[in-house]
Amino acid sequence: MVIGIFSYSDELGGGVNHLERTLTLFPAKRFIFMMPKDKLENFRSKITALKEEQMLKTLDNAVALPPIQGYIKSVYGIFKYGSILSSEIKKYGVDFIYFPFTNQYFPLAFQLSRIRWTQLLQLSPGVGSLIFEEGHGYELFRKNFKFIFNYGESKAIKTYLRLLIYQFLAFKRPLLTVSESIGYEMKKIGINLNLYTVKPGNGVDTCYDGTDKNIDLIFYARLIPQKGIYDFLKVVKKMTYVNAVIAGFASETVKNEINQYLTKNSLKNRVKLMTNLTSKESAELLKSSKVFVYPTRLDAFPLVVLESLSCGTPVVSYSIPAIRMNYLTDAVIKVKPLDVGSLITETQSILKNEKWVELGKKGKEYASKYKWESVATAEWRILEEIYGAS
Numbered sequence: 278m279v280i281g282i283f284s285y286s287d288e289l290g291g292g293v294n295h296l297e298r299t300l301t302l303f304p305a306k307r308f309i310f311m312m313p314k315d316k317l318e319n320f321r322s323k324i325t326a327l328k329e330e331q332m333l334k335t336l337d338n339a340v341a342l343p344p345i346q347g348y349i350k351s352v353y354g355i356f357k358y359g360s361i362l363s364s365e366i367k368k369y370g371v372d373f374i375y376f377p378f379t380n381q382y383f384p385l386a387f388q389l390s391r392i393r394w395t396q397l398l399q400l401s402p403g404v405g406s407l408i409f410e411e412g413h414g415y416e417l418f419r420k421n422f423k424f425i426f427n428y429g430e431s432k433a434i435k436t437y438l439r440l441l442i443y444q445f446l447a448f449k450r451p452l453l454t455v456s457e458s459i460g461y462e463m464k465k466i467g468i469n470l471n472l473y474t475v476k477p478g479n480g481v482d483t484c485y486d487g488t489d490k491n492i493d494l495i496f497y498a499r500l501i502p503q504k505g506i507y508d509f510l511k512v513v514k515k516m517t518y519v520n521a522v523i524a525g526f527a528s529e530t531v532k533n534e535i536n537q538y539l540t541k542n543s544l545k546n547r548v549k550l551m552t553n554l555t556s557k558e559s560a561e562l563l564k565s566s567k568v569f570v571y572p573t574r575l576d577a578f579p580l581v582v583l584e585s586l587s588c589g590t591p592v593v594s595y596s597i598p599a600i601r602m603n604y605l606t607d608a609v610i611k612v613k614p615l616d617v618g619s620l621i622t623e624t625q626s627i628l629k630n631e632k633w634v635e636l637g638k639k640g641k642e643y644a645s646k647y648k649w650e651s652v653a654t655a656e657w658r659i660l661e662e663i664y665g666a667s
Contacts, residue, residue: 278664280308281371283362285345286378287320289327289526289553290499291580292399295455295479295652296377297324301331302653309369310335311362313345327555340369352382359386366392373664381443388446395663397453397656398472398577401462403440405503405575406597408614414467421466425503425574437466444468451663453656455479456578458598473663475656478578478603480649482556484588484641488564493519493628495566495590497559498573498581500527500535500552505572505595510538511617512570512624513548519628520547524562527552563588567633568624570594574614578603583647586640591633593623608640 282300286293300310312320317339324332342365348354366374376383377397387394400406404421412420418440419433428436451471454460455478463470494513498504506523513521523535532552539545551562563569569585569592576599582592586608594600596611604611610627612619627633 278307278373278661279369279371280373280375280660280664281311281366281369282308282375282377283311283383284377285313285316285349285383287316287323289323291479292378294580295397295399297329297332297335298480298649299377299653299656300335302650303657307657308375309340309371310338311340311342311366311369311371313343313358314341315344315346317341326553329556340365355382356386356389359383359390359392362386363390363392375660381439385443385446395450395452395660397455397475398459399455400575400577401459402443402468403436404462404466406573406577406599407462407465408574408595408597410465410598413465418466440466440468444470447471451659453659453663454577456599456603458602459577461598461602473659475652475659477647477652477655479580479583480647480652481580481583481587481644482560482649483645484560484564484584486564486589488561490565490567490590490633492522492562492566493568494521494624495524495562495569495585496521496571497524497563497569497585498571498579500525500531501575503573503575505574506535507538508572508615508617508620509570510542510544510548512572512620513544514542515621516625521549522562522566523548523550524554524559525552560584560588563590566590568593568627570620570624572617572620573597573600576600582609583644587644589637589641591627591636591640593620593627595620604643606639606643608636608643 321336343361348358374392374394379398379400379402381402384396404418405425407421409420415437418437422433449471451473454472454474457474460472496509500506539548563585569590571592571594585592591608593610595614610623
């Protein structure tokens with residue numbers, strides 16, 4: 278059995294981090310990692326900058342597929358690339374593709390090209406996540422989709438129709454997920470898929486002690502609105518006595534937008550913006566922080582929460598399914614989604630009463646159960662089962 282693991286993503290974030298770690302732990306001679314040449318080169322430069330030596334070794338053995346840049350801009354182009362991929366994988370004796378990302382166009386391209394495939398859903402397809410949970414079917418989908426992504430009715434209808442097509446083409450096909458919240462959210466919006474949840478769906482490296490906690494609040498995630506960066510800044514703005522750090526991957530455009538917000542709201546002297554850090558640098562910041570305020574509205578099993586807990590830093594977050602169903606610990610304080618007032622109240626309570634000390638200990642104990650070796654073993658076992666049954 279040789280599985281072709283296909284990725285086109287050169288973006289850095291939780292989903293790619295999951296891929297990095299599992300690839301270094303999967304049985305080396307049982308899979309071939311494949312990326313379009315242009316994406317592979319860009320990804321390699323980013324991994325080199327982050328000094329991720331293990332992943333660099335995996336990239337050295339990766340198969341460079343034809344460049345994808347000319348195809349990725351349209352649905353037709355993605356379907357066309359699927360036929361190219363179908364031809365390419367035969368050269369390497371691969372007849373089964375594992376696509377470890379939540380994207381519906383590529384699986385549809387695989388289907389049209391008659392490639393045997395499965396994928397790992399790291400977000401709920403289409404909707405991403407559920408902020409609102411009252412209701413069912415398209416109306417529930419539309420409400421969440423429009424709010425989270427700021428798209429109109431036409432885009433919502435097209436995306437939901439694509440989900441229905443995806444459901445039809447993936448009928449009875451086993452698909453992997455990192456979280457049971459994905460199955461729950463899909464059923465809520467009226468989409469039924471045959472899902473196998475990887476348990477555990479994420480792992481975390483041990484974060485060692487030794488740093489004084491001199492940062493009151495931290496935000497640590499990709500710097501996009503859906504992860505709650507601006508709700509975090511609302512919390513900091515109201516808590517005038519705290520200092521804070523923003524850490525995460527961001528483009529120059531986003532960095533400029535956040536800096537403009539900080540200047541406009543007189544937060545420059547209390548908030549430090551640090552972007553595109555190495556894993557070690559990020560861990561140092563987490564260890565130095567008392568509370569991670571994470572008002573996310575787009576997640577399935579957020580790795581950043583595990584990383585924070587491993588570093589002894591409790592989390593205050595919105596109680597979306599991804600948080601509520603995966604983090605069964607007092608070290609993750611959950612408040613009603615979009616309730617910034619409760620975010621502030623809970624964060625103030627942790628700081629005022631120094632609850633972060635005890636909660637930090639509980640968080641470290643909880644996170645210690647989540648090992649990348651366990652994730653890779655569980656994920657590969659499901660892949661073997663699916664491959665054998667397909």
